[in-house]
């Protein structure tokens with residue numbers, strides 16, 4: 001077992017094509033529905049945390065968003081997404097960083113995280129994640145997070161995860177974030193297995 005998280009994720013990306021990864025979605029339907037619900041204008045800064053090779057960025061670009069940042073621990077995953085996007089990749093900011101150690105230099109009106117936070121099983125790393133979120137989010141900014149739900153998997157890609165209800169995730173974010181809506185969604189993996197996800201949308205109160 002490799003201890004360094006970056007190397008573990010690198011290995012996962014080296015051994016599978018994006019469409020074979022268990023979390024793969026050709027269309028990030030729920031994420032895009034939440035984005036539309038925020039009614040954010042197209043020039044709003046959006047951050048996709050742990051975006052990896054996700055097609056979320058493709059759909060944001062297609063929806064007309066012009067200020068998109070994708071951050072991930074694994075540079076090769078970002079390069080893979082850039083290659084897929086071709087010329088459109090230069091309209092996106094790409095950041096290869098560990099979200100728990102990142103120091104944001106600007107603020108975002110939407111923080112999106114699908115299937116990243118639930119891998120933070122160490123409470124100290126979760127606390128750092130929330131600190132970074134607070135530092136990166138604009139006043140009254142939106143947070144859309146998707147984690148494994150209460151009946152979701154207990155492991156993913158050989159890694160431990162922590163499962164959440166909307167109430168538990170709200171407690172992690174703290175009282176300055178108002179839960180606007182949550183939804184339980186069954187994700188079907190490329191191998192045909194069902195995984196329960198919890199999607200939530202919060203808005204910062206200041």
Ligand SMILES: C[S@@+](CC[C@H](N)C(=O)[O-])C[C@H]1O[C@@H](n2cnc3c(N)ncnc32)[C@H](O)[C@@H]1O
Nearest residue numbers: 009023050051052054072073098099114115116
């Ligand atoms: C399960 S994948 C989800 C990818 C993408 N969000 C999606 O829904 O398709 C988790 C992603 O989080 C990234 N990741 C894991 N820990 C991270 C960290 N501490 N900081 C930034 N990215 C991280 C991994 O490299 C991987 O791309």
